[in-house]
Amino acid sequence: VDDQKSAVSNVVGSQEIGELPVNGRRFDSFVLLTPGVTSDGTFGLVTFRGMAGGNSFLTDGADTTNQFFNEAPGRTRIRSQISQDAVQEFQVIAAGYLPEFGRASGGVVNTVTKGGTNQLHGSAFWYFRNRTLNARDRYASFNPPETQYQSGASLGGAIKKDKLFYFASTEILRRNFPIAASYARPGVVDSGHFLGCGAPATAAQCAAIDSILTRQYGQVARRADSENFFAKLDWHPTDRDTISASANYLRFISPNGLQSAAALNTGAAVGSNADSTVRDRYGRLLWTRVVTNNILNEARFGFFKDRQYDDISVGLTPSFGYLTLTVNGATNLGAANQYPRLNPSELRFQYADTLSVTVGRHATKFGIDVSNTRDVTDQTINRYGTYTYGTVTAFAQDFSGNTSQAKRWQTFSQAFGTPRVDETVREWGLFAQDQFRATSRLTLNYGIRYDVAQLPQPTIVNPDYRQTAQIPGYRGGVAPRLGFAYSLGKDRRTVLRAGWGLFTGRYGTGIINSLFLNNGTYRKSISYTGTNATDNAAGPVWPNRLSASDKVPGTIDITFASPTWRPPYAQNGDITLEREIAKNNTLAVSYLYNRGFQLTTIRDLNIGALGPVVTYTIQDGAGKAVGTYATPTYRTTNRVDTRYRHINQVENGAKSWYDGLAVDFRGQAKRELSYRVSYTWSHAID
Numbered sequence: 135v136d137d138q139k140s141a142v143s144n145v146v147g148s149q150e151i152g153e154l155p156v157n158g159r160r161f162d163s164f165v166l167l168t169p170g171v172t173s174d175g176t177f178g179l180v181t182f183r184g185m186a187g188g189n190s191f192l193t194d195g196a197d198t199t200n201q202f203f204n205e206a207p208g209r210t211r212i213r214s215q216i217s218q219d220a221v222q223e224f225q226v227i228a229a230g231y232l233p234e235f236g237r238a239s240g241g242v243v244n245t246v247t248k249g250g251t252n253q254l255h256g257s258a259f260w261y262f263r264n265r266t267l268n269a270r271d272r273y274a275s276f277n278p279p280e281t282q283y284q285s286g287a288s289l290g291g292a293i294k295k296d297k298l299f300y301f302a303s304t305e306i307l308r309r310n311f312p313i314a315a316s317y318a319r320p321g322v323v324d325s326g327h328f329l330g331c332g333a334p335a336t337a338a339q340c341a342a343i344d345s346i347l348t349r350q351y352g353q354v355a356r357r358a359d360s361e362n363f364f365a366k367l368d369w370h371p372t373d374r375d376t377i378s379a380s381a382n383y384l385r386f387i388s389p390n391g392l393q394s395a396a397a398l399n400t401g402a403a404v405g406s407n408a409d410s411t412v413r414d415r416y417g418r419l420l421w422t423r424v425v426t427n428n429i430l431n432e433a434r435f436g437f438f439k440d441r442q443y444d445d446i447s448v449g450l451t452p453s454f455g456y457l458t459l460t461v462n463g464a465t466n467l468g469a470a471n472q473y474p475r476l477n478p479s480e481l482r483f484q485y486a487d488t489l490s491v492t493v494g495r496h497a498t499k500f501g502i503d504v505s506n507t508r509d510v511t512d513q514t515i516n517r518y519g520t521y522t523y524g525t526v527t528a529f530a531q532d533f534s535g536n537t538s539q540a541k542r543w544q545t546f547s548q549a550f551g552t553p554r555v556d557e558t559v560r561e562w563g564l565f566a567q568d569q570f571r572a573t574s575r576l577t578l579n580y581g582i583r584y585d586v587a588q589l590p591q592p593t594i595v596n597p598d599y600r601q602t603a604q605i606p607g608y609r610g611g612v613a614p615r616l617g618f619a620y621s622l623g624k625d626r627r628t629v630l631r632a633g634w635g636l637f638t639g640r641y642g643t644g645i646i647n648s649l650f651l652n653n654g655t656y657r658k659s660i661s662y663t664g665t666n667a668t669d670n671a672a673g674p675v676w677p678n679r680l681s682a683s684d685k686v687p688g689t690i691d692i693t694f695a696s697p698t699w700r701p702p703y704a705q706n707g708d709i710t711l712e713r714e715i716a717k718n719n720t721l722a723v724s725y726l727y728n729r730g731f732q733l734t735t736i737r738d739l740n741i742g743a744l745g746p747v748v749t750y751t752i753q754d755g756a757g758k759a760v761g762t763y764a765t766p767t768y769r770t771t772n773r774v775d776t777r778y779r780h781i782n783q784v785e786n787g788a789k790s791w792y793d794g795l796a797v798d799f800r801g802q803a804k805r806e807l808s809y810r811v812s813y814t815w816s817h818a819i820d
Contacts, residue, residue: 135714136189137626138569138577140617141230142635142708142796145624147223148248149808159261159284159305160213162206162224163244169796169814170726171230178210182228182241183728184818185307185704190238193245194380194437195486196418197237201507202478202644206243207440208412211394212360212386215414217305219257219288220364220382222248229708229726230617230633231585234488234501237380239639239704239730247380249368250290250299258287273398276785278353282309286362304440310357314396314480315403317350319464321757326351328526332460334599335530336563342534346467354403354450357391360386381417386410390447405466408444409472415439428492436484443725445474456518461529475513478550479621482507497573499581503563509643512554514657519548519679539675543664546673550682551657552594553560555650559643560588564650567615575626579633580616585639587701592649594656597776601694602653605646608700611638613748627714634707639733641701645734645784653694656779658682661689661779690778693736696785705729719801726816730790733820740781742772791819 138514148162151217156163158235165171174181182189187204198207207215227235227242235242241347263282270277286305293300321330326347331340361549366380371545392408424456446456459468489503521543523529529544565580586609593605615635622628651657661670669689674680706729712722721771746767752761775781790796794816 135617135627135631135712135720136137137569137575137621138579138631139633140577140579140619141227141708142168142170142633142726143225143227143231145223145225148221151218151223153220156218162243162245164224165226167401167810167812168226168228169724169798169812170794171226171241172814180241183706183726183794184472184790184820185240185705185728185730188239188702188704190235190240190242191245192242193382194247194378194420195434196246196416197482197484198416198436198438199237199480200440200480201640201642202480202509202511202647204640204642204644207384207414207438208493211388211392211410211442212384212412213307215362215384216245216247216364216382217286217288217303217362219286219305220247220301220303221258221459222246229706230635232579233567233581233613233615233638234499235562236503236563236565236583236585236613236638237640239637239702241540243434243713247364247366248288248290248301248303249366250292250394252292252295252299254289254291254581256287256289263803271314271395271397275316276314276513278312278314278396279365279681280309280311280516281484282311283779284306297370300366301531302365304364305360305362305762307358307360310356311358311396312356313351313354313390313393313398315354315401316397316399317401317466318399320755322462322464322471322526323347328461330531331526331530333527334771335527336535339530339533339535340527343530343751346454349404349450349452350401354390354407356388356390356426358386358388358391358703360384368379376422378422379418379485382415384412384414386412390450390692392444398770401466404447405468406470407447407450408470409447411443411445413439417748427782430490432488432490434484434486434488435750436486438482438484439480439807441476441479443476443479444472446470449495450592457677457679458516458518458520460520460522462526463535469518471516471518472513475515476511476646477513478509478511480507480509481641497569497815499567499754502564503564504560505563505567506558507561507643508556508558509647511647511733511796512553514549514551514553516547516549517553519546519674521546521676524760536676539674541664541670543673543676545661545663547659548681549657549659550681551651551655553657555647557590557643557650559590559641559646561640562586562639565675572819573619578616579618580614582615583613585613585614585638585640587640589646590650592653592656594650594653596653596655596692598654599692599694599781601697601783602649603654605649605695606697606699611701611703612636613638613703629712630710631712632707632709633787634705636703636705638703641699648693649695649784650691652691652782654690659691661691691780692778693782696783699734699785700732702733702786703731705731720799722796722798724798726792726794726796728790728792730788730792730820732786733788733790734784735787736782736784737787738780739783740773740775740778741768742774745769745772767795780816788820793817
C-alpha cells in the first residue's frame with residue numbers, strides 16, 4: 135500500500151499489457167481498468183469523473199494530445215499510435231493529480247516506452263484473422279469477406295555496456311474488410327425502389343429516381359493498412375547525466391474506411407464515406423542532470439505532428455456529382471458534404487524544465503512548460519450544396535423531365551468562402567509542488583499551477599458584428615491542489631488518503647477554428663426555404679449549385695465568442711480508504727467528487743418572440759399518422775436581426791455534477807496468477 139500518494143491513479147504494467155487479451159492490440163483500452171473512468175460513446179473515447187473531453191495524453195511526459203479535438207493522436211480511427219511492444223507501462227491519473235500535470239480538466243494518461251538494457255532482448259509476432267469464425271451482422275444479408283494480417287517485432291540492447299542503449303519496434307497491419315451495404319427507410323425506400331411516388335409526377339419520372347439507389351446495395355470495397363515504427367536511444371555520458379531520445383512514426387491509409395461498421399443499412403457506406411488517412415510523427419529529447427546529491431534537473435523537448443486527411447471516395451460518387459441529397463427524411467442518397475478535408479494538420483513544439491529539490495522531509499518540484507501548437511485546416515463543409523425534398527414525388531419531378539425548370543425542393547443550402555485556416559496557440563505553464571513527510575504516518579502533497587494561453591485573432595472580420603474581431607483570452611488559470619495520505623493501525627497496512635484541487639482545461643483549437651470560419655464573412659453558409667418566394671427565386675434548379683455571389687439577406691449564419699468566454703475547469707476531490715487485506719492483496723474504496731464549471735455552450739442570440747401554435751402529426755415507423763402534437767414555435771419573421779438566420783454566441787453556459795463510489799480489489803496468487811476487480815457506481819448531471 136502506497137502511503138505517500140494522494141491521487142486516484144493506476145499503473146498498467148508490462149505484464150498486464152503483454153498478457154491480457156485486447157482486441158486489435160489496442161493497449162490503451164486498459165485505461166478502463168481505472169475506477170472513475172468509463173467509455174464516452176462507442177468510438178473509443180473515455181471520460182474521467184463525468185467530464186467529457188478535457189483529457190491530457192502524454193508519451194514519456196511529452197504532450198501528444200490532439201488539441202483540435204482534445205483526443206489522443208489519430209483520434210479513434212486508428213487502433214493505436216504506438217506499438218504495444220514498445221510500451222513499458224502507462225499511467226492513468228483519474229483525480230487529485232499534482233500541479234506538475236496540467237492542461238486537463240479530465241484525466242491524464244501517460245504512456246511510458248521501453249528502453250534497451252545490457253542484455254539483448256526482443257520479440258516478434260504475427261496474427262491472422264478471416265471471416266470463417268465471424269458471425270453474420272444482423273443488418274447484412276451476407277457475411278462479407280475479411281482478412282487481416284498484423285505483424286511486428288522489437289529489439290533492444292546495448293551499443294556500449296552501461297553507457298549507450300537502444301530499442302526499436304515496428305508493427306504492420308494489412309486489413310481487407312468490405313462493407314455489406316444496403317438501404318432501408320420504411321415508407322420511403324424498400325428493396326431498391328422509392329415508395330410513395332405518384333401524380334403529378336409521371337410514371338417515367340418515378341421510375342427514373344430508382345437509378346440512384348443501385349449503388350446502395352452490395353459489397354463496398356474497404357481497406358485499412360498501417361505501418362508503425364518506434365526507436366529510442368538512452369545515453370549515460372557521466373554518472374550524473376542521462377540523455378534520452380525517441381521518435382515514433384505512424385502511417386494509416388484506409389480507402390472507403392471512414393465508416394468502420396461491418397454492415398450498414400442506412401446508406402452511409404456510400405453516402406457518408408470517404409478515404410481516410412492519418413499520419414502521426416512525434417519525438418522527445420530528455421536530459422536529466424543530477425546537479426547535487428539532493429537536486430535533480432530534467433529538461434525536455436517534444437515534437438508532435440498529427441495530420442488527418444479525408445478525401446472524396448471517387449468510386450462512390452453518385453451520377454449527379456457531389457451534391458448531398460435527402461428525400462422525405464431518407465439521408466445519404468447523395469455524396470457526403472464534408473470532403474475533401476484536412477482536419478487538422480497539427481504541429482506542436484514543447485519545452486519543459488523541472489527542478490527537483492529534496493531537503494529533509496520535503497521533496498519539492500518547480501517547473502515551467504511552454505507549448506506552441508499550430509493547426510491548419512482546409513475544408514468547406516457543404517461546398518457542393520445540399521438539396522432536401524419533402525416528398526418523393528417532388529424529387530421525381532425535379533430529377534428528370536423538368537422542362538419548366540421548376541424548383542420543388544424543401545430547402546437548399548451551400549457554403550462559400552476561404553477553406554483554409556492557419557492558427558497558432560501558445561501556452562505557458564508554471565507550477566510548484568511539495569511532498570512533505572510530516573510524520574512517519576502522515577504525508578502532505580500540496581502545490582499550485584498557473585496556465586495562460588495566447589490566442590490567435592481573426593484577420594477577416596464581419597463589420598456588422600465587431601465581436602467577430604476578437605477571441606478573448608483568459609489569464610486567471612490559477613489552480614491550487616492539496617492532498618494527504620495517512621497510515622492507520624499498528625501494522626500500517628491501511629491508508630486513508632484524500633485530495634482536492636482545481637483543474638483547468640485547455641483551449642480547444644477546433645472551437646477557435648470555428649470562430650475564424652463562421653463569422654459570416656470568412657465563410658458564408660447560405661440556406662434557402664422553398665416555400666419562401668424570394669428564397670425559391672434565388673435558389674438553383676436541380677442538380678445545379680450556386681456561385682459565391684448568389685445570396686439574399688437572412689440566409690447566413692454567424693458565430694462569435696462571448697467577451698467572457700474562457701476554458702472550462704473542474705473542482706474535484708476524493709477520499710480513499712485502502713487496506714492490504716492479505717499479502718499482495720489490497721482493497722480500496724473511494725468516494726469521487728467532481729464539479730465542472732464554465733463548460734462551453736452555444737446560444738442563438740437571434741431568436742425572437744414565440745410565434746403561433748403549430749400542430750405536428752406524429753407518425754409510426756411505417757409512416758402512419760398515430761397522433762398530433764401542438765406547440766408554439768419560433769419564426770424566422772420574428773428574428774432580432776433579419777439580415778442573418780442564426781447569430782450564435784460561444785459562451786460558458788453549463789455545469790456538471792459527478793459523484794461516484796469506486797471499489798478496487800487487486801492481488802496476486804503465487805507467481806502465476808494476478809487479478810483485479812473494480813466497480814464504479816456514479817451519478818452525473820450536466
